[in-house]
Amino acid sequence: MAAFHPLAASRVRISPLLPAAAMGAGAAAASASYAHHRRRFCAIVATAAASPAVATEFDFRAYMGEQAAAVNRALDASIPADEPPAALHEAMRYALLAGGKRVRPALCLAACAVVGGREAWAMPAAAAVEMVHTMSLVHDDLPCMDDDDLRRGKPTCHVVYGEPIAVLTGDALLSLSFHHMAKVDSYPPDIDADKHPARVVRAIGELARCIGSEGLVAGQVVDLEMTGSTETVPLDRLEYIHLHKTAALLEASVVIGAILGGGSDEQIERLRKYARSIGLLFQVVDDILDVTKSSEELGKTAGKDLASDKTTYPKLLGLEKSREFAEKLLSDAREQLSGFDQEKAAPLLHLANYIAYRQN
Amino acid sequence: MAAFHPLAASRVRISPLLPAAAMGAGAAAASASYAHHRRRFCAIVATAAASPAVATEFDFRAYMGEQAAAVNRALDASIPADEPPAALHEAMRYALLAGGKRVRPALCLAACAVVGGREAWAMPAAAAVEMVHTMSLVHDDLPCMDDDDLRRGKPTCHVVYGEPIAVLTGDALLSLSFHHMAKVDSYPPDIDADKHPARVVRAIGELARCIGSEGLVAGQVVDLEMTGSTETVPLDRLEYIHLHKTAALLEASVVIGAILGGGSDEQIERLRKYARSIGLLFQVVDDILDVTKSSEELGKTAGKDLASDKTTYPKLLGLEKSREFAEKLLSDAREQLSGFDQEKAAPLLHLANYIAYRQN
Numbered sequence: 001m002a003a004f005h006p007l008a009a010s011r012v013r014i015s016p017l018l019p020a021a022a023m024g025a026g027a028a029a030a031s032a033s034y035a036h037h038r039r040r041f042c043a044i045v046a047t048a049a050a051s052p053a054v055a056t057e058f059d060f061r062a063y064m065g066e067q068a069a070a071v072n073r074a075l076d077a078s079i080p081a082d083e084p085p086a087a088l089h090e091a092m093r094y095a096l097l098a099g100g101k102r103v104r105p106a107l108c109l110a111a112c113a114v115v116g117g118r119e120a121w122a123m124p125a126a127a128a129v130e131m132v133h134t135m136s137l138v139h140d141d142l143p144c145m146d147d148d149d150l151r152r153g154k155p156t157c158h159v160v161y162g163e164p165i166a167v168l169t170g171d172a173l174l175s176l177s178f179h180h181m182a183k184v185d186s187y188p189p190d191i192d193a194d195k196h197p198a199r200v201v202r203a204i205g206e207l208a209r210c211i212g213s214e215g216l217v218a219g220q221v222v223d224l225e226m227t228g229s230t231e232t233v234p235l236d237r238l239e240y241i242h243l244h245k246t247a248a249l250l251e252a253s254v255v256i257g258a259i260l261g262g263g264s265d266e267q268i269e270r271l272r273k274y275a276r277s278i279g280l281l282f283q284v285v286d287d288i289l290d291v292t293k294s295s296e297e298l299g300k301t302a303g304k305d306l307a308s309d310k311t312t313y314p315k316l317l318g319l320e321k322s323r324e325f326a327e328k329l330l331s332d333a334r335e336q337l338s339g340f341d342q343e344k345a346a347p348l349l350h351l352a353n354y355i356a357y358r359q360n
Numbered sequence: 361m362a363a364f365h366p367l368a369a370s371r372v373r374i375s376p377l378l379p380a381a382a383m384g385a386g387a388a389a390a391s392a393s394y395a396h397h398r399r400r401f402c403a404i405v406a407t408a409a410a411s412p413a414v415a416t417e418f419d420f421r422a423y424m425g426e427q428a429a430a431v432n433r434a435l436d437a438s439i440p441a442d443e444p445p446a447a448l449h450e451a452m453r454y455a456l457l458a459g460g461k462r463v464r465p466a467l468c469l470a471a472c473a474v475v476g477g478r479e480a481w482a483m484p485a486a487a488a489v490e491m492v493h494t495m496s497l498v499h500d501d502l503p504c505m506d507d508d509d510l511r512r513g514k515p516t517c518h519v520v521y522g523e524p525i526a527v528l529t530g531d532a533l534l535s536l537s538f539h540h541m542a543k544v545d546s547y548p549p550d551i552d553a554d555k556h557p558a559r560v561v562r563a564i565g566e567l568a569r570c571i572g573s574e575g576l577v578a579g580q581v582v583d584l585e586m587t588g589s590t591e592t593v594p595l596d597r598l599e600y601i602h603l604h605k606t607a608a609l610l611e612a613s614v615v616i617g618a619i620l621g622g623g624s625d626e627q628i629e630r631l632r633k634y635a636r637s638i639g640l641l642f643q644v645v646d647d648i649l650d651v652t653k654s655s656e657e658l659g660k661t662a663g664k665d666l667a668s669d670k671t672t673y674p675k676l677l678g679l680e681k682s683r684e685f686a687e688k689l690l691s692d693a694r695e696q697l698s699g700f701d702q703e704k705a706a707p708l709l710h711l712a713n714y715i716a717y718r719q720n
Binding site: 079084085087088089092135139142144145162163164165167168170171172173174175176177178179182183184197198200201202204205207208209211212213215216217218220221222224225 | 444504525527538560562567571572575580
């Protein structure tokens, strides 16, 4: 069976959302490469190839496998299996080690590397962003919130451990993320001892900001408000939700990696723009997948947005225009990477493609 | 009506929990001062006078009023009233500005001062510990947890704003606490720019550690497990709950203040011991108040522990022995302060007395 992917049915053209005059050479080149992508989109899903020149030298599947394994080791080591309180540690480990794709940690590590840092310098942050992501899933899935029973193909935390433990598991994961980033022994000995504390403080500030009333939580609050409403959500409100609920943590993941890698302010801001584009892209693709894929393929309840009459990009713009919007966001993201060493930027380039072309 | 206080009916004697040989001169002096306290315990509640020599020079009521006002200003400024998402900010402000006693911030500021720091250096942390405390109250009050309708004399957050917003308010306050501590512009310009980042990282690590599976959350998990059980909780388990649920954050408040004030490791560890004693003291007194005061006096549901057959110190030890235990803890706490400049230590000394002799 040929896999369907969100951008597969789009025509090759400049998105109407992006004025032609604003398109630089990099974006135009990126746009041309879509034809290549579409011709082989089944393969893309597996390897998420970027432009052909880089694609031949970079095995994205192997890269992601290695990164996920390293992150999983860090996550596994961060929560003791046998120490009390056993119920809490078990629930934390259940939620955290449920086998997510580790996209956020991968972004964090790749951003550290693209500015010239060693990936190990960002590993505590990579683990931290996954802890924050998992916390938001555990709390959003609660009966009083989105009331979801299935997550990553498994029963949700409150289904297995009960509601009180699920609330507390989220709280514990959130605080653990900061503890993990602040602990000196989370970091390898070759960090720059003079500059490191200031970088960690700045990185913790970025992480904290993306969670609360400027990030994840704000997005969830507005999302809940909209879900209860009978009105169609206007596009700017939908974008607010996604920029906060999804893009903010992806942005923080990239920016924190760049900070800990010792990136310059200019590099950090370029990577921030890259991250904002892929953040919104992530959600547009999520919306498209929800209407086009089965629960089994997604590992979570499919068609839920439609069933709950939730406003999504496909509902507001139609499927075709949603795909065009996704293309434009991918193009924007790639443009921000053009100033970096292309070999070092390959993981971020492939991650953008992966987010655009993923199947779940 | 003469107010009752937890230590009022205790006889003056060395607690059986503390071997006489272990009592230093400082502790003996502290013990002698109890007689003074008991003679005027109504006044103590208002002014929480310490040893007579210091008491005459230190107006504890005025001190606490000033500290609370300064902390409330910092908390008020930390959450915008008019910016979206309005529902979230309103709920955060409702929970945070409900007029608590601000004991934890006061401890944080006093610990900063006792090691020679300016209180302003610790103000972001003082605000942060109150945010964390409020978060734990909001989540612990949830219907799926302790199901409390009344807190600080007002309807709890979920009663006013609903359960989903209450969960998210807690999450937002938790992340805000770290954001507030990490933001450079939280701090006054006279901080030591070279040493400050390392101090902030260390302080954030202390704060994060006291929340999750080594602190507040662990205490709440074991507390919930015990509440469901028909067995009487053994003393060591009760102490585990209180050391985690109550003492951990009080300890962090003190330690963080000392770190940001530039305290030496030796000073920090002495203050940590002081904080552990008053942390447990705080809970022992809380248990005593629950069985001896009305809901109106407490500003929260009284007799709840008894009604729910919850294990408390009075239940395990009896009221008299609970008071003796409280005396011993107070004495231990005062002993740790003996090495500091006594004028600078006056607030911490009075705070310990206040925790022992408070009425709600």
